Amino acid sequence: MDIKQIEALSSVISSSVAQLKQLQSSLKTTEHTAATTKAEFLKPSLEVVAAASQLIALVRTPERYLMDMSTAHQLSASLRVVVETHVVEILRDKGKGLKKALSAEEIGAYNHVNHLKLARVLRLLATHHVFDEVTPNVFANNAISNALDTGKSLAELEASPDEKYDGSNGIAALVGIFSDETFHNAVCTADILKDPQTTNSFSPYDAPFALAWPGTRNIAMYDWLNLPENNYRKKRFGMGMHGMNSMTPSDAILRGFDWSSLPPGSIVVDCGGGVGSVSLPIVQTCPQIHLIVQDTAPVVAEGPTFWQANQPQALAQGRVTFQGHNFFEPQPAENKNISVFLLRMIMHNWPDAECIKILKNVRNSCTRDTRIVIVDNIMLFASRSQEIAGQETGTSDPDALAPEPLLANWGVANSLSYKQDLNMLSNHNACERTVPEFASLLSQANFRIVEVHQAHQSWLPQVVAVPI
Ligand SMILES: C[S@@+](CC[C@H](N)C(=O)[O-])C[C@H]1O[C@@H](n2cnc3c(N)ncnc32)[C@H](O)[C@@H]1O
Structure with a gap:
């Protein structure tokens, strides 16, 4: 030792x-x-x-x-059980006594899960500090399980299960995605990596996702989520993105590129922007900016409801508009004189060839003054040295590294980035990238990096580039 x-x-x-x-x-x-x-x-x-x-x-x-x-997969599997059978909300609404506790049998009477099996699921989670087992077979929420609360009453959850994540902090939805779709996909990662037909393929159709579900051989995961029969999954995905954002400061998007420096009348396009929740703080703090939220038609259709609830004035004044657009097609002709194209958590969803196509479509509608702001994880190597012989350095910011004797990339404290990297592999055959990898992608679409804003493991870093 x-x-x-x-x-x-x-x-x-x-x-x-x-x-x-x-x-x-x-x-x-x-x-x-x-x-x-x-x-x-x-x-x-x-x-x-x-x-x-x-x-x-x-x-x-x-x-x-x-x-x-x-055996860590049993943790994911157990979290999925409690999220999908509303254990947290049952304890919150029906729990008894000071701790608002219930026996597994009492919980099972509400969610119809066999109590002997449910108790074992809850005990594994309590063993990992999610829920307290207050007396044998009796469980209560704690600070960690409370973060899974959708905030819905049991009646609401039963009446409209497809809407169950709406209006919540999105953490239950995110746990749902990780422990369901992503979990299924990851089970097939070894099969895809061992198969000589797929191991060297960087096609989105050769992601582990292709093997994980019936009929997904020739469809990318986002197109699959948009199928009518996956409406519940699409909604959960949207709320999951909200959950991811709820873990970072609400103004994280403002901590990097200086949006306030843009002149009056500037147009910002949020490409693959979901409903526009990430760019909301830009509109709230920079009255000179007009925002176009772009995403696939089914996703962007949900945008006005989100803005009506969160910033109705911007909607009424036409300061935020929506475009159903496929970013593999040229930008709509009306998108001229765009000041900034924002791509947040987009590059990490796609292999290099597809990223270059997306970037080239953006590049073709840039003026000399257009900026692109990429917001994604910036990966660090686990080794103390961040240099690869003959290549530029992986991080320009030594403060991004953890001090010795810790692993240079903050080890397990930063494991979500590395798990997300493999989630991107299993979902989309894609990846998170280092600064040199971003520089290479961008140069192939005729951009060069002018700013890198590290986020020190607390929110997503930003890479700002300009047309060459
Ligand atoms: C990981 S999410 C990021 C959403 C948002 N930018 C954020 O940071 O929360 C990726 C987004 O890309 C969108 N997307 C996927 N394929 C697309 C395509 N071909 N054209 C436009 N948007 C697409 C998805 O619908 C989804 O909203």
Whole structure:
């Protein structure tokens, strides 16, 4: 056992915990979420998570460690059970006593899940700190399970199951996507990677998704989500994107490119913008900007409802408009003199060839003054060195790296980025990218990078490029 390394990691934990204690003393509440969402808690929290997980890898036997990892799918599967059978809402509305607890049998009477099986699902989750098992077979929500609450009453959930995620924070929807569609797809990753026919293919039709569902051999996942029979999944996907955004500061899009520098009358096109929820803060804070939300027709059709609920004035004044558009086609002819094309979480959905097609279509309607703003994960290598011989450096910002003895990419504290990278592989045969990979993509569509805004593991970084 590497005792020196273990001691170094435990001293990172002790000093970060001391910082958290000091910060906590300035807060009036001990509530878990109140603290962890505050910006100043971010670095010490990251350090504790990174160091503690690195420590576990050192002190656990390798065999135990591998068993824990290879059985982790049961966590996803169990989360899907509780999200789809409304356990959190049942405990919230029907729970008894101070802790609002119910036995598995009582929960099962509401959601019709066999209580003996449900208790085992809930116990695995409670063992991983999601729910409390307050007495044998009796469970209550805790801070972590509460984040899965859709906010809907049981009557609403039963009356319109397709709408169940609407109006919520989107976390249950995101967990639903990860533990259902993405989980199914990931099961087939090894089959696609081992098959000589598909291993070297970067076609979106050769994603593990193609093997995971009946009839998905020749359809990309987004087109499949838009099929009428997948309406429930499409809605859940839209709310899941909202969930992803709800985990970052609401003004994250403003922390990078300077939107306020755009002159009056500037037009911003949010390509693949969903309903436009991400660009809402741009419209709210920059009255000089007109926003066009572009996405496939079925998705953008939901846009006016979102804006009516969140910024009705912009809708009434025509400051936000909607375009059903396929970004593999040339930009609509009326899109002239566009100041900025925003592409948030778009590049990571597509293999290089498709990204270049999307970028070229954008490039063809750029003027000399147009900017493109790409918002996506920027990947770091796990090694301390971020250089590949003969290539430009992977990160221009040394502050993006974790201090030693932590893994340079923040290890498990940053694992969602790496899981998302593989989610992109299993869903779309796509990937998250490093700065040099973005530079290469962009140059093939005649753009060059002028700004990189790192986000230090807290919101999505931005890459700003201009036409060459
Ligand atoms: C990962 S989501 C990102 C949504 C939004 N930009 C955000 O950051 O929350 C990708 C978006 O691309 C859209 N999309 C997929 N294929 C498209 C296409 N061919 N043309 C236009 N939009 C497309 C999807 O409907 C979806 O809204």
